[in-house]
Amino acid sequence: MEKDLAKEKLLAAKEAVKLVKTNQIVGLGSGSTAEIAINELALRMKNEGLTIKGVPSSNRTAELATSLGIPLIDINTIARIDITIDGADEFTPELFVLKGGGGALLKEKIVASMSREEIIIADSTKKVKTLGRFTLPMEVIPFAYNYILHELQLLNGFGKLRMKNNEDQPYITDEGNNIIDADFGLITDPAALASKLKAIVGVVEHGIYINLATKVIMGEGDSVVTFGKQA
Numbered sequence: 001m002e003k004d005l006a007k008e009k010l011l012a013a014k015e016a017v018k019l020v021k022t023n024q025i026v027g028l029g030s031g032s033t034a035e036i037a038i039n040e041l042a043l044r045m046k047n048e049g050l051t052i053k054g055v056p057s058s059n060r061t062a063e064l065a066t067s068l069g070i071p072l073i074d075i076n077t078i079a080r081i082d083i084t085i086d087g088a089d090e091f092t093p094e095l096f097v098l099k100g101g102g103g104a105l106l107k108e109k110i111v112a113s114m115s116r117e118e119i120i121i122a123d124s125t126k127k128v129k130t131l132g133r134f135t136l137p138m139e140v141i142p143f144a145y146n147y148i149l150h151e152l153q154l155l156n157g158f159g160k161l162r163m164k165n166n167e168d169q170p171y172i173t174d175e176g177n178n179i180i181d182a183d184f185g186l187i188t189d190p191a192a193l194a195s196k197l198k199a200i201v202g203v204v205e206h207g208i209y210i211n212l213a214t215k216v217i218m219g220e221g222d223s224v225v226t227f228g229k230q231a
């Protein structure tokens with residue numbers, strides 16, 4: 001039977017949004033699954049009087065949250081975020097996560113790093129045994145992209161500069177950088193790869209999350225499955 005991914009995303013989003021308490025500062029993720037959660041948050045505000053302040057992880061998310069009446073707070077005026085709900089391109093049951101398919105990984109990772117709880121929500125196609133089925137997005141300084149593409153080859157990887165949809169121009173992130181999508185095959189040692197990538201000059205950030213996600217909530221069929229310590 002074909003999976004109903006929209007339903008699985010909605011189930012995961014609803015479950016995650018139940019964890020949000022009134023007066024919390026809430027990190028707002030990016031991407032199609034996170035956007036469902038943002039809509040659900042707005043519904044709880046309207047129906048239950050939930051009061052929150054949101055920290056958006058992308059310009060697009062900021063626009064969506066504002067259009068739904070979710071008040072935002074400047075990330076540089078706060079020390080911590082109580083809870084963040086975000087999507088993922090892949091995750092493992094051990095809570096390694098790969099993100100950045102939508103190009104928002106840098107701000108998402110900053111928001112995640114400031115969050116006491118980082119809740120990843122996903123449909124069941126996102127669960128993998130080992131990261132690497134999806135290419136690994138990396139945010140890079142435009143001046144350095146060609147150098148970085150060569151350095152990735154020395155790590156037995158293959159990178160490609162992401163282009164804008166239907167255009168001959170490189171994709172530009174919210175922070176004015178480029179994205180390289182890198183293929184390393186299956187990533188059997190995410191920590192080792194992560195530190196090698198961070199050591200390349202010009203790499204701003206990569207999409208591997210290690211010790212950042214506190215819980216993954218996955219929709220599967222008609223129910224949700226939770227991964228993580230508090231599962």
Ligand SMILES: O=C[C@H](O)[C@H](O)[C@H](O)COP(=O)(O)O
Nearest residue numbers: 031032033087100102103104
């Ligand atoms: O840059 C994009 C983000 O990391 C997204 O959270 C990720 O790509 C998953 O997006 P979606 O929920 O649309 O599959």
